[in-house]
Amino acid sequence: MNIITSNFKKGQVHLRVTDSDDLWYLSHIIEPGDLVKGKTTRKMKIGDSDNAKVTKKTITLKIEAETIDTGAGATTLRINGKIKEGPEDIPKDSYHSISLEDGSDVWIEKPQWLSYQKQKLKEASEKKFTYLMCIFDREEAIFALTQKQGYEILVKITGDVPKKSKTNTITKDFHQEIIKALETYAGRYQPESIIVASTAFYKDDLYKKITNKDLKKKIVLAICSSVSERALDEVFRRPELAKTLEHSRAREEQLIVEELLAEIDKENLAVYGWDDVFKAGNAGAIKSLIVTDNFIQQKKEDKKYTELDTQMKHVDTLKGTIHIISSNLESGKKVDGIGGIAAILRYKI
Template sequence: MKIIKISSKAKKVKIRVENVDDLFYLKNFIEPGDEVKARTPRSVFLEREGDIKKVGKKLMLIKILVEKVEFIPSINQLRVSGKITQAPENVQLDSYHSIEVKPGKFLTITKKEWKKYQIERLKEAEKKTPNIMIAVVDLDQATIALLKNNRIDILSEIKNQFSLQHEEKRIQEYYQKTAEEILKYAQQMNNIILAGPGFAKEHIAKIIREKSEDIYKKITIGSVSSSTITGINEVVKLGLADKMLGESELLKESKLVEEFFLHLKKGDGFVVLGIDNTFQANELGAIEKLLVSEDKIKDKKIENLALDVESKAGKVQIISTIHDLGQQFNNIGGIGAILRFKLKWD
């Protein structure tokens, strides 16, 4: 994402969408009540002999008052819909329009409220992060994923139809197929993590080395307990990608949730869990870091809490549900806080 201009006074930001990752940020950044302006195709109608006929579409600069924001993963598109508030004179105001957002699109977003945590996430999206492949393998299956700044995308899953009881040739065919699948994506990757519970990873790494020394140099081999999405999450949790990613949003979230669960397990009074306890902690000025699941943040009550926490110099972290720790946090309520000082409840 490229932030072209930002004005906290006008509560306005102009951006250029550069990749699919940006759409994930914008899905949570743009809200009902915001205004979005962009060049967008709009149907043009002409009246001829009393009949109104559609004559095609024309690119127009249109501003809408947002009512709905929808991400469509099948076509990697964000659809922002609402009533038109500004447009060329031949376009009826207050009629409905959808702005389809894809990489390359320029948007001007005017917020009804300027939330610090949202702007921080937007600036985070501007940082360039490497493409990292994670492949977790064993004798039963392989799962290959792309690790980005704020999400994990599964690229491929391969099942081994042959067990150890089958001849060695069949097992080698599975290794070969897995290596070829990794090589298919490898050119686009900055780094590759090849991990798993057994020795399959070493066999596959050897095949890759024989085919391409350059690709082999990108590989880091590690150990995890699973060759499924659980293993992918384990790679992130164990920090195998830390040096490659830097302080990415995904890594920052994972570490923060880990810290939260550690205090929760100890029962040391340095965290609170649930809406009521979190609100009480905020009233006491105790919140250092507010953690909110992305599924909960658009609740008006929680939004107001986040703003109040920021006004008291607290930090707000939105927790994505695309990684294992984020899902666990969401499953136990999706709202809690790490505290400045210890609290004990009666």
């Protein structure tokens, strides 16, 4: 995302969408009541009624947002609301939508920009650090690419399992298949680092067989307990990868959720579920508010987003931090499993 101009005193920013990740951020920045300006299309009839032709004309509108929806494939973000500014021939307060995609310019105006919303803008505008991950054992391998809000599974491959008498070996072809995939994805995505993790000693054997020097110097080895999406989250938390993944938002989210779960296990400085979080928020006790995007979407669908928004603003005013976690991540699924919203407290209540 490019921040073209910003004037938070007036509540105004001008942004340019540069990749689909930006749409995820904007879906949590734009709220009902915000003024959003952008280009859209309108069907127009040209000619008399008997010979009229319908054509599409590009226009610029400013609307007051009412609903914000992610399109199919998460490649568009659709904001619908009443028109506040536009061409003279379009009636004000009639409904229209603005769709954002890669390359779109958008102007957003809010009564107040909260700290976490400014932080989301900052995150989206920072350099996108990409990491390629491969976790494998003697039977299968998973390749994933980190994104700003998590990771994308690229492919899962399966090797020929040796006979029981050779259970601690990997076939030569499977090693070469993994190396070939690493070379392909490294060339396609140009990752900052490549994390190769395995159970047992398989990673070391694989590393010795890599002859591509450019590929080899990007690789960081790690340990995982299994080959699964859950293991990807495990690798994110490995202490030996702290330096390598210092720019990974997914790692930050993993760690904050781990801290939350540790406090819950100790029955100490944590609450979860809407009712208990609401009480803790009203008491001013929340240090870190953790909420999933699924929970936010459900509140919007239930027409109860205002109460969540009010609570988030209250936490922000009291200098608490707000973490919006993707429900596609294992950490997000864990938070969804305890109600979709939780908090780490400043003090026990």
